[in-house]
Amino acid sequence: MLRKIRQTLAVLFFTAITLLFLDFTGTVHWWLGWTAKIQFLPAVLALNVGVILLLVVLTFLFGRIYCSVICPLGVMQDIVSRISGTRKKKKFRFSYSPEKKVLRYGVLVVFVLAIVAGIGSLVALLSPYSSYGRIVQNLFAPIYQGGNNGLAYLAERADSYAFYETEVWMRSLPTFVIAAITFIIIAVLAWRNGRTYCNTVCPVGTVLGFLSRFSLMKPVIDTEKCKNCSLCTRKCKAACIDYSNHRIDYSRCVACMDCIDVCKHGAIHYRMRSKKKAASLSERPQNPDQKQIDAARRSFLSATALIVGTATLKAQEKKVDGGLAVIEDKKIPDRKTAIVPPGAQSARNFAQHCTACQLCVSVCPNSVLRPSTDLMKLMQPEMSYERGYCRPECNKCASVCPTGAISPLTIADKSAIQIGHAVWVRKNCIPLTDGVECGNCARHCPTGAIRMVVSDAANPDSPQIPVVDTERCIGCGACENLCPARPFSAIYVEGHEVHRTV
Amino acid sequence: MEHHTKKEISRRDFFKIAGSAGLVTAGLTACNDRKVSEGTATQTTLGEMTYRTNPTTGDKVSLLGYGCMRWPTLPGGDEPMDQETINALVDHALAHGVNYFDTSPAYCKGRSERATGTALARHPRNHYFIATKLSNFAPSTWSRDASIAMYRNSFKELQTDYLDYLLLHGVGMGDDGMAALHSRYIDNGVLDFLLKERRAGRIRNLGFSYHGDIQVFDYLLSKQDEYKWDFVQIQMNYLDWRHAKETNPRNTNAEYLYGELAKRNIPAIIMEPLLGGRLSKVHDHIVARLKQREPDRSVASWAFRFAGTFPNVLTVLSGMTYMEHLQDNLHSFCPLQPLTDEETQFLYDTADLMMQYPTIPCNDCKYCMPCPYGIDIPSILLHYNKCVNEGNMPEDRQAENYRQARRAFLVGYDRSVPRLRQANHCIGCSQCAHHCPQNIDIPGELHRIDRFVEHLKQGTL
Numbered sequence: 037m038l039r040k041i042r043q044t045l046a047v048l049f050f051t052a053i054t055l056l057f058l059d060f061t062g063t064v065h066w067w068l069g070w071t072a073k074i075q076f077l078p079a080v081l082a083l084n085v086g087v088i089l090l091l092v093v094l095t096f097l098f099g100r101i102y103c104s105v106i107c108p109l110g111v112m113q114d115i116v117s118r119i120s121g122t123r124k125k126k127k128f129r130f131s132y133s134p135e136k137k138v139l140r141y142g143v144l145v146v147f148v149l150a151i152v153a154g155i156g157s158l159v160a161l162l163s164p165y166s167s168y169g170r171i172v173q174n175l176f177a178p179i180y181q182g183g184n185n186g187l188a189y190l191a192e193r194a195d196s197y198a199f200y201e202t203e204v205w206m207r208s209l210p211t212f213v214i215a216a217i218t219f220i221i222i223a224v225l226a227w228r229n230g231r232t233y234c235n236t237v238c239p240v241g242t243v244l245g246f247l248s249r250f251s252l253m254k255p256v257i258d259t260e261k262c263k264n265c266s267l268c269t270r271k272c273k274a275a276c277i278d279y280s281n282h283r284i285d286y287s288r289c290v291a292c293m294d295c296i297d298v299c300k301h302g303a304i305h306y307r308m309r310s311k312k313k314a315a316s317l318s319e320r321p322q323n324p325d326q327k328q329i330d331a332a333r334r335s336f337l338s339a340t341a342l343i344v345g346t347a348t349l350k351a352q353e354k355k356v357d358g359g360l361a362v363i364e365d366k367k368i369p370d371r372k373t374a375i376v377p378p379g380a381q382s383a384r385n386f387a388q389h390c391t392a393c394q395l396c397v398s399v400c401p402n403s404v405l406r407p408s409t410d411l412m413k414l415m416q417p418e419m420s421y422e423r424g425y426c427r428p429e430c431n432k433c434a435s436v437c438p439t440g441a442i443s444p445l446t447i448a449d450k451s452a453i454q455i456g457h458a459v460w461v462r463k464n465c466i467p468l469t470d471g472v473e474c475g476n477c478a479r480h481c482p483t484g485a486i487r488m489v490v491s492d493a494a495n496p497d498s499p500q501i502p503v504v505d506t507e508r509c510i511g512c513g514a515c516e517n518l519c520p521a522r523p524f525s526a527i528y529v530e531g532h533e534v535h536r537t538v
Numbered sequence: 539m540e541h542h543t544k545k546e547i548s549r550r551d552f553f554k555i556a557g558s559a560g561l562v563t564a565g566l567t568a569c570n571d572r573k574v575s576e577g578t579a580t581q582t583t584l585g586e587m588t589y590r591t592n593p594t595t596g597d598k599v600s601l602l603g604y605g606c607m608r609w610p611t612l613p614g615g616d617e618p619m620d621q622e623t624i625n626a627l628v629d630h631a632l633a634h635g636v637n638y639f640d641t642s643p644a645y646c647k648g649r650s651e652r653a654t655g656t657a658l659a660r661h662p663r664n665h666y667f668i669a670t671k672l673s674n675f676a677p678s679t680w681s682r683d684a685s686i687a688m689y690r691n692s693f694k695e696l697q698t699d700y701l702d703y704l705l706l707h708g709v710g711m712g713d714d715g716m717a718a719l720h721s722r723y724i725d726n727g728v729l730d731f732l733l734k735e736r737r738a739g740r741i742r743n744l745g746f747s748y749h750g751d752i753q754v755f756d757y758l759l760s761k762q763d764e765y766k767w768d769f770v771q772i773q774m775n776y777l778d779w780r781h782a783k784e785t786n787p788r789n790t791n792a793e794y795l796y797g798e799l800a801k802r803n804i805p806a807i808i809m810e811p812l813l814g815g816r817l818s819k820v821h822d823h824i825v826a827r828l829k830q831r832e833p834d835r836s837v838a839s840w841a842f843r844f845a846g847t848f849p850n851v852l853t854v855l856s857g858m859t860y861m862e863h864l865q866d867n868l869h870s871f872c873p874l875q876p877l878t879d880e881e882t883q884f885l886y887d888t889a890d891l892m893m894q895y896p897t898i899p900c901n902d903c904k905y906c907m908p909c910p911y912g913i914d915i916p917s918i919l920l921h922y923n924k925c926v927n928e929g930n931m932p933e934d935r936q937a938e939n940y941r942q943a944r945r946a947f948l949v950g951y952d953r954s955v956p957r958l959r960q961a962n963h964c965i966g967c968s969q970c971a972h973h974c975p976q977n978i979d980i981p982g983e984l985h986r987i988d989r990f991v992e993h994l995k996q997g998t999l
Contacts, residue, residue: 192953197942200949354688355675355973356648357607358904359617363912363958429996472967479985480962520911520965 038306039293042104050111057172057398058180060202062432065399072395072438074106075165076240081151081389082440092247099251099291100244103234109168110234110290113226117273120227128270130230132278135285140235140242147239154384157414160392164238167218169393170415174215177398178204203423207397207406211415230273235288245287252308255295257282261303268295268304366422367523374408375419375511375531377426378453379434379442382534389441390416396433396442402426404513405433416441419455421513421529426455428482428512451482454536456511456529458486458504464519464526467491467499477502477515477527483538485509486527502527508538587635588874590852592805594768595742597667597702599853601846602871603638603807604631606654607645607903608857619646619653627864628657634868637666638853640807641696642707643688644673644905651695659697668696669703669807671747672732674722675711675973682726689732693740700739703807704732705771706746709758712972715751719758733765743768747809749975752790759798769852770799771807773975775817776844776885777892778810785899788977796848805852811845812838812856814901821895821927827888835869842870844885847877896931897923898983899976906970906980914959915970915980921954922987934999944994951991961988 052068059065072078079087091102103110121127143162150158160166181204188199206212225232234241248254257268259282269279272295276288296304373383377396380386392415397405402424407415417433419426431450434442445453458477466474468491478486485508492498502515504527511529519525588601609624611617628639641654651670658666670692674685693699706729712718723729735741745767748755758765773782774792782789799806812818818838820828828837845854854871858864877885900919909915925931930943930950937943951960964984971980993999 197945197949200952354643354648354673354679356644357646357907359647359908360914360959361908361910361912427995466965466967470967472965472969474965474967476963476965479966518962520963 039297042101042291042293046105046111046114049106050108050115053108053168054172054176056436057169057395058177060177060181060184060398060401062399062401065432065436069436069438071106072165072393072436075438076102076107076244077163077165077391078393078438081391082438084440091244095244095247096251098253099248099286099289100241101291102244103231103241103290104292107164107168107240109164109222109238110231112168112171113222113231113233114273114292116223116226117230128267130270130272130275132269132272133275135288136236139237140245143237144239144242151388154388155412156387156390156392156416157411160390160415161214162237162239163391163393164234164240166391166393166415167215167222169395169398170211170215171219173394173398174206174212175219203403205403205423208409208415210409211392211394211407214415229275231275231288231290234290235274235276248289248291249286251286253306254286255284255289255291255293255304255306257284258303258305261301263301263303265300267298267300271295271298364522366517366525368420368422369516369524369528371420371528371530373456373531373533374410375456375513375529377405377417377419377433377442378450378455378510378535379431379437379445380455380535381443383531384533386441387413387416389439391439391441392416393438395436395438399432399436401430401432419513419531421516421525423517425513425517426511451510452538454510454532454538456531457506457509458511458515458527459530460502460504461521461524461526461528462501464521464524465501466520466526467501469521471499473500474520475500475502476518476520480514480518481509482512482514483508483510486515510538584634584868584872587868587872588846589635590805592743592768592852593803597743598637599667600635600637600871601851601853601874602636602842602867603640603669603853603855604628604636605809605855605857606639606641606650608859609646609650609653610859611646617647619649621653621656624653625657625660627858627861628654628661630861631858631864632661632665634872636868638669638703638855639666640669640703640855642671642673643692643695644671644675644707651692655696655698663698667702668698669705670696670701671705671707672723672728673707674728675708677721680721680726682728682731685722685726685728686731689735701741703743703745703769704735704741705744706732708749708975709746710748710750710752710754711975712750715754716757719754729765745769745771745807747771747807748795749773750788750977752794755790755795755798759802759804762802762804767804769805769807771809771855772796772799773810774806774808774845774848774851775811775813775841776882777813777817777889779889780886781889781893784893786977796850800848800850803850806848806850807852808845808854810901811854812841813899814857814903816897816899816901816923817841819924819927820892822929824888824892827891831884836866838863838866839870840885840888842867843875843877844882846871846874847882895926897926898978900978901976903975905973905975909964909970911963911965911967912959913961913964913984914955915984917955917959918961918984918987919978921951924954925950932994932999935997940999948991948994961985961991964988 049071052071055064056068056072073084074087076091079091095102104114121129147159147162181202184199185201188201191197191199222233262282264279266279269277273292274288274290276285277295293306296306376383376386392407394407397407397417404419404421404424404426405417406420408418428451429447431445431447434445462468466472475488478488485505486502488500489503490496490498491501511532513529515527516525516529519527589598590601591598610620612620639654639658641650643651646653658668672685672689674680674688679685679688692701706723709715709719732741732744736744746758748770772792772795774796778792780791780793782791796806818836820837825837828840842854842856845851856863856867858867898919900916900923902916902920904916906915925947930946932940932943961984964981966981966985968981974980
């Protein structure tokens with residue numbers, strides 16, 4: 037019974053949070069956004085005291101049910117492990133193993149140091165919620181979006197507007213590779229040994245495990261009834277039941293209730309127990325699970341970028357009708373300061389709070405956010421405008437962020453926050469290079485920060501060029517994105533270290 | 539500028555899909571006179587094609603002429619000509635009495651003449667009349683040598699040693715119509731050269747196609763004694779009859795143009811009888827009005843019968859991309875059932891009703907293309923018109939259908955036009971504007987549509 041309840045709740049949470057990462061329309065979030073906000077690490081980084089207290093109390097009362105119900109990475113491992121268990125003779129494939137204390141606490145120490153030192157990439161690499169987010173965003177979302185695009189294709193033929201097409205593109209190769217490797221390692225560990233990751237690497241598991249030693253409710257082996265049949269041990273995916281000594285390592289028990297269900301003699305009960313026994317553990321070093329990945333900064337971007345026929349339309353000898361000019365892809369300009377979304381307050385605040393879960397990247401409807409390739413903040417999102425710009429009516433990233441890296445803000449607030457400022461590049465500007473009228477940047481500036489002025493003050497007929505009033509510019513990138521100059525725009529946005537309010 | 543046609547929306551879209559899927563349905567339906575469409579019963583037998591006689595050469599010209607500006611293309615990057623289907627269309631047209639084919643060196647990215655020539659060369663030369671144009675629009679082709687080279691190249695492409703009809707192409711267009719006329723044809727002696735070619739018999743009929751500046755039209759007709767125009771090609775349909783000037787002050791009502799030609803007994807060749815499909819893709823209310831009156835006839839047939847009813851018209855051009863366009867048009871002209879006065883008045887009233895719908899007068903001729911900055915101009919304007927005609931243009935956020943109309947407009951916009959080719963990328967360089975035979979202020983309209991889209995997106999309508 038308890039196991040069924042746990043499974044039902046776990047499936048609900050898992051589905052909700054997965055949908056959160058898959059949905060690109062921004063509608064699911066309104067209903068299910070809270071499932072991201074009750075995740076442990078995001079709550080810690082957001083200093084969300086309420087949620088932290090709730091989770092701590094929950095663990096003190098019932099043990100690590102956070103790990104088996106709320107944590108999507110944990111549930112994912114259970115699913116993998118369950119599939120593995122359906123194989124012949126693999127139903128009872130686990131065995132007891134002692135706690136790997138040095139590894140567990142070692143990782144935790146490194147993790148805390150990384151948070152304090154602001155090494156966002158390391159925090160992001162170890163955070164379970166973020167790992168899961170990256171896996172969904174990088175591996176499953178493209179499949180989901182592909183399915184949606186198939187439906188959109190059919191809808192278009194049926195003259196229906198129920199579905200619309202969305203762009204499927206790889207935001208960052210290193211992040212994709214890390215997500216894929218994380219998924220493979222965790223899936224293999226779960227396939228073979230259940231919750232190895234949760235009990236040897238996961239820093240959240242270690243913290244909650246420390247608390248759950250003292251939890252009020254826990255599974256207890258009744259030594260009177262126990263026949264030492266070992267079924268519970270062989271069913272325990274956390275490898276924490278030492279049946280011969282009738283001991284359970286509560287720091288690793290995730291309160292999955294599998295043992296209670298499997299015991300034929302009714303010898304295990306989930307009940308209050310105050311006495312605690314510390315299991316003696318032999319220590320054996322193990323290889324760390326995570327791998328560091330080398331990221332060559334932007335070279336990969338140009339490498340993966342489509343090779344575009346740069347053939348410009350040559351002056352034809354005769355004018356013919358029809359046809360479309362080739363449009364060269366835009367390239368990312370070399371920004372001195374990365375741009376982070378409105379609501380981030382400052383680059384430092386953002387780097388300190390972001391766990392690189394990719395939730396904002398998944399919901400950004402304008403293809404602006406993508407994971408950084410900078411080693412210090414690897415996988416933490418940054419903005420770029422070669423595919424779209426930060427639209428004035430959108431504040432989705434701020435409304436989804438569970439960690440406080442991007443604080444919620446209204447549309448009106450957003451339009452008054454300077455996240456950067458536009459910089460004009462004379463050598464690319466179309467009126468000067470092509471000799472045609474343009475002004476597309478000025479026409480689309482939402483704050484009216486760009487004006488067109490004559491390039492030669494002495495000659496009122498000289499071509500008009502844009503000038504930027506940096507006091508009014510908010511750095512949304514409309515000008516950069518809509519600039520006709522390609523591959524490099526004639527106007528681009530430099531980020532601000534600290535965001536300002538106009 | 540010329541001619542041409544599209545049929546009802548639903549059918550056309552359906553065949554677009556079929557075409558892009560690579561189905562050559564045309565060949566199969568070619569030998570079948572039965573009209574396969576919307577489930578309406580139509581006449582199943584065709585009578586004789588109606589012919590008109592050219593007073594100078596005595597040519598018996600079919601009242602339905604084939605416009606070769608909208609030939610079908612194959613899907614794929616460069617959109618190559620679908621020669622197989624073109625051959626089938628030409629064969630079917632000739633078999634049913636169509637004998638006038640109108641092309642130009644500029645059409646279909648410059649590939650129309652060759653495709654038309656290839657299809658026609660499979661038939662005896664005296665079974666059809668070829669019309670082409672001297673399309674020296676680009677200043678680089680204004681010199682006498684370049685213009686004559688273009689003229690001579692037409693013979694090669696069309697595989698012929700004489701042209702039945704040759705036109706000065708699109709006189710009156712551009713910012714200064716008179717200046718362009720002089721630069722292209724008069725000052726460089728090209729017109730004199732063409733007159734000589736007519737005397738030599740290599741051009742059997744010489745005329746011009748006209749758009750835009752009325753000065754140019756009047757000037758050329760005033761020189762009738764000198765130039766002896768054998769025919770003139772004008773844009774005429776029941777909307778432009780009295781509303782052309784209202785739509786755009788720079789244009790002239792067809793009533794005047796036709797009247798001037800009839801007065802001088804110069805045969806008129808009609809282009810844009812259907813406004814590139816704008817008179818078949820009309821507002822739902824107009825469709826109901828026309829269909830109610832003649833349930834068995836297509837919406838397009840009204841426009842063709844209108845043009846054909848005028849006695850001084852030599853032929854009515856239609857750019858039939860699909861076999862179904864051709865079949866439907868054959869029903870309108872085999873034979874022509876002229877409109878009664880009452881029916882004509884009914885169409886004038888219909889035109890008055892149409893004027894209340896703010897569509898943009900784009901006929902999808904693609905003269906504005908390619909835009910050097912990659913904008914897909916006709917697709918944007920056509921999407922806008924589609925939304926106007928389908929009632930998906932919300933007035934404000936309080937409108938009853940606001941949410942549904944907003945979604946239809948925005949989702950449909952992304953479907954019809956790739957994002958990088960949408961109106962927000964128009965920089966307003968105006969290089970397209972003077973190519974437009976309808977004199978549309980293209981950058982102005984694109985910026986207006988862009989502002990509308992911004993309002994929809996930001997919810998500030």
